[in-house]
Amino acid sequence: MSTLLTFYGGTFDPIHYGHLKSAYALIQLIGLKKIIFMPNNIPPHRTQPKASPKQRLDMINLAISEMPKGIFTADDYELKNNSIPSWTVETFENQRIKYGLTISIGLIIGQDSFLTFPKWYRSRDLLNLCHILVCTRPGYPNIQYCSQTKWLADRITNNPLDLFNKPAGLIYYATTTKLKISSSEIRNRYYIGQSCKSLLPESVNHYIQYKRLYR
Template sequence: MTKSLTALFGGTFDPIHYGHLLPAVALVEEVKLSQVSLLPNHIPPHKTQPEASTYQRIEMLKLAIADYPMLSIDMREMSQSRLDRPSYTIETLQAWRMENGDQPGLAFILGQDSLLSLPTWNNWQTLLNYCHLLICRRPGYAENSDNPQLKDWIERHQTKNIDDLHTHPNGFIYFANTPLENISATEIREKISNGKSCETLLPPKVWQYIQAEHLYGT
């Protein structure tokens, strides 16, 4: 049995919202994670560039997790050596595994939408060499992939047994029963730019920061 199972949760977090936070907290309880580290991307290869600055996104993360002791921030993709090129998940996971050695259980949290897009990722089929994948369901996304290669890969590695995540350092895909939060950062930015309040979608301190910094058209 490994001493602990920790997870990384990557994202642009532009801004961070309850659609990120509530599933992460639910995963801690369901899978018995010792820690979830939020991993802000510098240059996400599959998304448009963030509207908020790197500094502003980090400040919002700090405000958002202040009341969640099980959450932390991992700044590795913000390191100076990686600021001039896209952040590839496989490189992050390789470095993370190297730092932790062979035995600890490591997991990477993905939304269902990201799982279905995996075949577009760099070296996606090697992700499980370094960690487990914890999949959070997303409203409006199919349970199964139309891609035969991805579908076969998921079926070969899927487990419904949480013990597998704790007794093996990597190699499994687990579909979690996290809350279906129909919230997106794109929707939040659009609402704010149209003068609508988003205070129910974000932690209060994050909403106050967005207003104070005049982010997203406030």
């Protein structure tokens, strides 16, 4: 079986156990060797991050340090990219230049993000550059809603091995653990002074407290 180079995109403002545990479950579910967290710089489809690019990358690296060694890494490509906004398709055009056309590449996104995927900038082109791995989120409809969009429905696979056997073009719905945690909830809890210790790694909690983020 060939390698599936897998990126996890998002704002990670802040990163939390919902991200980390779903990513870890995905490694076990389909046999990934590692996952690369790639934070957005200027996300086009949601409100702008409260923490700075450096702070969000710092928090990712702190969170990674608390997980089993070697399974997660971080890539700051988009944070260094001056493109406004950060178009995902352009990021993965760059990854294809870097890694070549034959390696299998995957992009992990949450159900909340996938709901807007047909409206993403050049979303069809993006699917020609990578696979989309959708992680379940509580309270969101399952992937079958996209059967109303034929070009998406035709790309759904229920067999994760398919992701390793072609370089791009498929959508896989990963039935990972549904943790009811969101970055917006965490930011609000910090704002009103509530504890977030059970929602994110302790090193990230200490960083947020030290930097007085989300106040």
